Amino acid sequence: MPLHVPLAPAPALRSVLTALGSPTAVREARTPALRSAQGPLSPEHPLPVHVLDLLPGGDAPATRLAAWRFQIRSTERAVAAADIMLTPDGWAFSHFFEGPYIASTELALRQAEGMSHPYQPRLLSIPDLYMLALWLHDDPEADASCGSPGPADLLVPLAPAPPGIAAHRPHRAADLLPVITTRVTPGTGPLLGSPAPA
Template structure:
């Protein structure tokens, strides 16, 4: 079934479009594909970006904190090609442009989105960053009409680790959150406190 993508905040989209229309921002981006793109550039496929925060109690569910929105930057006529990602971050003054980027996560995100569209249920797609593992995953939230800003993980949600994934976690394998949580919890848990010296 199709994924139900939440609408991006208008200021987030405006900040990306302003950066795309700025020759300085595009030329200074460390994205050769964006600098060399021909034809009009558009920002499409917005995804809310959340940071994974481990559960506060053992066996509890993790939390997700919205930190930004990521747009795919498309170039050319038909068919358009994804050449970069444009990212915004939340500040005290609202959504502002952060950076352009490219690399393996772009193609991996597109592949994961296609995987999500083959599932029998409708999900709301998000990106979930797990900083302690240097991991990025497509998070398919089981409530497709949730508010993207306040959505929180549930056991029925699906995670698709993007490539490259950390050792021991297969990229592009669909996991129920409840299946992957024990591994993520162990790997992101703070180290135990050492006892005081004798």
């Protein structure tokens, strides 16, 4: 069943298109793959990037929308990504980048396309663990700018994942979030159970 990729805000899309059309922005990007790409570059798969804030006292984790991330595709594959940040004046281009999460995100999206349940894809950043996960939200029609992972949502850690957390294995949020919380707040806690079925 296809993923229900949310629509990025129009100003965010305009911002990344403007940056891609700017020789200065592309030339000054610290992304050799972007500078050497042959043919046209296009922004694809806009995903809202939510940051997981682990609250003291064991309260349920909260998320906040931090950016929209676009995969920047050359002719055959994604060669970079672009983050668009919310500023006091609205959505604005932040930066281009490359690295292992580009290919890892593409792989996770392809895997999610093969699942039988429709999901809305998002990215979940867990800064305390230097971890990024594809967040498959159970409600494909939800407002992509808000919400927290629900029990029926799936989290797919992207490679490289922290030690002991397998990359590219979907886990129920209800199973993975307690493990993440335990890692950030040391002490006894639950162990990660079996991955969620695809």
